[in-house]
Amino acid sequence: MSDTDARRTWTQQRRFEFLEWKMFWENRVIRSDLESSFGISTPQASVDLRNYREIAPGNLEPTARGYRSSAKFKPRFLIPSADRLLLQLRAALSGVIPKSDLWFREVPPVEVAPDIARSVSPECLRQLLMAMRERVGLEIRYHALTGARRRAIAPHALAFDGHRWHVRAWCCDKEDFRDFVLSRIDEIGETKPVQFDPEHDIEWATKVMLRLRPHRGLSPEQSKAIELDYGMVDGRLEIEMRASLAFYFIRRMNLDLPASAALTPERLQLELENLDTVFAQIQESKEKTKALVTDLKNTHGGHKQ
Structure with missing residues (x-):
């Protein structure tokens, strides 16, 4: 990207990206597309189209109603990604994002097999994120397959395994770093100071x-x-x-x-x-963590609070 491109505002860059998205995926763009998608006036949409044609000459071909991409069309503001587009379609059909966030004039026929949702409490996630930021521990009630019990943990990261979200945390009871499935946490208690270092999680x-x-x-x-x-x-x-x-x-x-x-x-x-x-x-890596924790316990009297 040139220095001139870098000086443009984010909204201008976004509208130029939109123009190229429409041309790449739908092979057409009209002035009203800009007006409806960005809430801008007709004169501003006309200015955007004129400016884009000056920046990327030869990318657009006029049609009776608007423009289409030329044979030598080369995006300057869009990085075409089939994966991104398909993820957006899936998110829209799953209700994760509104369909209005998609830039299609008409969303193509598409269907997605439903996910079996694992419910995560927003309040639970909020408190875990707070504990991660402040480097503190908290007590949770955790439902493992062996039964429910209270655990004292100090979270330091989130991870998605392809099906479930986990919180990666120092387990104060087991004195080890472990994964806890977010959807299995149904109660969170008060925070408390815990002596631990995420860098010791070798795994x-x-x-x-x-x-x-x-x-x-x-x-x-x-x-x-x-x-x-x-x-x-x-x-x-x-x-x-x-x-x-x-x-x-x-x-x-x-x-x-x-x-x-x-x-x-x-x-x-x-x-x-x-x-x-x-x-x-x-x-x-598990054994290295265990050895490191043991050495720290012997040197400083342990992590457990």
């Missing part, structure tokens, strides 16, 4: 590289389909993530399960080339 700090490939039980044609699905390069896909999240990802994708009559290669689709290495790294 959170450690990054591991997962090397995925099509399952070896697939045919060459099936493997090619999987490579296209995930944008693999040379039949491989490398994904880096925190060690504390890798376990959830591996379990969610069934990467730790062998093929069987119920889980055929066609159903598994992927396998983790370095499964043993990743599990070893996860275990090593």
Whole structure:
């Protein structure tokens, strides 16, 4: 982006991005699109179109009612992303964002299989975020599969495992860093001082590289389909993530399960080339945290408050 682009106001940049979005995804734009989407006057919309044509000459072709993208159209303010657009469509259909936030003149026919929502209390999340900012602990009532009990935790991060939101926290009772599913917290008590350091959460700090490939039980044609699905390069896909999240990802994708009559290669689709290495790294990070906490307890009298 040039210095001139950088000097433009955010609202101007946003309207130019909108023009390019309309041209890229709908291949047309008219003045009233700007007026209705941004609440601007007809003269201002005309100025925006004139200015854009001066900035990006040749990008627009006039039509009877407005403009369309030219054959040599090249976006300057928009970074086209199919993933972003599909996420917005999903969010709109799920009620997460209003459909008015979409820039389509007419939303294309689309349907989304419903999610099984896990309800998280806004007040619960608010108090957890406050505790994270102020580096304090609090008491929660947590419903594990083994039953409900009160826990004293000091949260330091949030994490999404693909299905559920967790809070990553120092567990005062177990003297270890653990994950707590947000939807299973139904009571939060008063805050209290807790001596802990998020940097001691080695499992959170450690990054591991997962090397995925099509399952070896697939045919060459099936493997090619999987490579296209995930944008693999040379039949491989490398994904880096925190060690504390890798376990959830591996379990969610069934990467730790062998093929069987119920889980055929066609159903598994992927396998983790370095499964043993990743599990070893996860275990090593856990042991490093445990050793670090033990050393700190011996030196300073412990974390527990």
